[in-house]
Amino acid sequence: MKEFDIVALGELNVDLILNQIEGQPEIGKEKFAGEMTLTLGSSTAIFAANAAALGSRVAFCGMIGNDSFGDLVETSLRNKGVDTRYLIRQNKYATGATICMSYDEDRANLTYQGAMDYMSLSDINPELFIKTKHIHISSIFMQSGVRRDLKKILMLCNENGVTTSLDSQWDPKETWQLDYKEILPMLTVFMPNETELKFLTRSNTLEEAVEKIRPYANAAVIKCGSRGSLLLQKGKPDRLQAALLNTRVVDCIGAGDSFNSGFISQLAAGKPLELCQQYGNMTGAVNTTAAGGTTAFTSREDVERIGKERFGWTIQ
Numbered sequence: 001m002k003e004f005d006i007v008a009l010g011e012l013n014v015d016l017i018l019n020q021i022e023g024q025p026e027i028g029k030e031k032f033a034g035e036m037t038l039t040l041g042s043s044t045a046i047f048a049a050n051a052a053a054l055g056s057r058v059a060f061c062g063m064i065g066n067d068s069f070g071d072l073v074e075t076s077l078r079n080k081g082v083d084t085r086y087l088i089r090q091n092k093y094a095t096g097a098t099i100c101m102s103y104d105e106d107r108a109n110l111t112y113q114g115a116m117d118y119m120s121l122s123d124i125n126p127e128l129f130i131k132t133k134h135i136h137i138s139s140i141f142m143q144s145g146v147r148r149d150l151k152k153i154l155m156l157c158n159e160n161g162v163t164t165s166l167d168s169q170w171d172p173k174e175t176w177q178l179d180y181k182e183i184l185p186m187l188t189v190f191m192p193n194e195t196e197l198k199f200l201t202r203s204n205t206l207e208e209a210v211e212k213i214r215p216y217a218n219a220a221v222i223k224c225g226s227r228g229s230l231l232l233q234k235g236k237p238d239r240l241q242a243a244l245l246n247t248r249v250v251d252c253i254g255a256g257d258s259f260n261s262g263f264i265s266q267l268a269a270g271k272p273l274e275l276c277q278q279y280g281n282m283t284g285a286v287n288t289t290a291a292g293g294t295t296a297f298t299s300r301e302d303v304e305r306i307g308k309e310r311f312g313w314t315i316q
Contacts, residue, residue, distance in 0.1 A: 010044025013096030029213035040076035046293035049080035050261035063119035120145035254293020259284035
């Protein structure tokens with residue numbers, strides 16, 4: 001029996017969210033914001049918190065500073081039911097932070113990577129590769145150390161019979177330096193959205209991008225927004241699962257991460273990928289019924305109830 005179903009390996013930071021801002025920032029001038037919120041940030045944290053809410057035993061491995069922001073990150077994860085014993089507290093680097101400036105339906109973000117950029121394989125406790133069924137890796141372009149050691153990390157997972165998933169997320173530098181031909185054969189499932197996949201493969205269309213990764217991916221699930229998700233598996237026809245559309249969206253923050261949490265929670269439970277895809281579509285939709293990336297995820301029972309009542313979803 002493994003101690004964990006899932007270990008989330010990814011970026012950690014706080015979000016300083018500013019709302020009701022009086023105009024755009026200007027050099028040499030000061031502006032007022034009417035509201036401020038300081039909260040746990042990062043896509044991988046949303047994934048971990050929601051997977052834990054769905055009943056998976058989740059631990060997080062990430063690097064934070066020995067500072068007040070690091071305390072907030074650790075306490076917030078623990079309050080979400082995520083095991084924090086493998087967080088790496090670092091004196092040399094500060095905890096990462098993102099300033100989110102909200103303007104109506106859009107945001108301008110500015111991120112200080114801090115400690116997250118320095119974590120590498122040498123910092124990761126090797127017992128994690130023995131104690132978990134699955135390792136989910138995310139936001140590698142925010143973590144140069146993890147990206148550099150990605151192949152070695154995946155090799156250790158494979159050697160220990162640990163299934164793996166990767167959601168590379170957006171590249172802030174927009175260089176998209178990831179050798180997918182080398183990495184995808186080592187993954188259990190690749191989980192980009194369609195925009196990221198097109199940039200990663202230097203493709204103009206989703207169809208072109210899919211054909212470029214097809215020879216290398218064991219499996220991939222591509223998040224396509226309002227069109228749903230596309231599942232690729234070796235030896236099987238592609239499977240497009242229609243989205244469960246919400247006509248009363250509160251916001252879409254963390255919808256992709258919530259899809260990941262549903263998909264991987266089912267994968268770690270041994271479910272077929274087709275059912276993982278259906279469940280991921282449901283959890284992504286439920287995410288849009290409440291503000292923020294984790295508010296709708298109080299328990300598996302509540303999430304499945306919302307899925308049934310709001311979207312007509314049924315357990316397969």
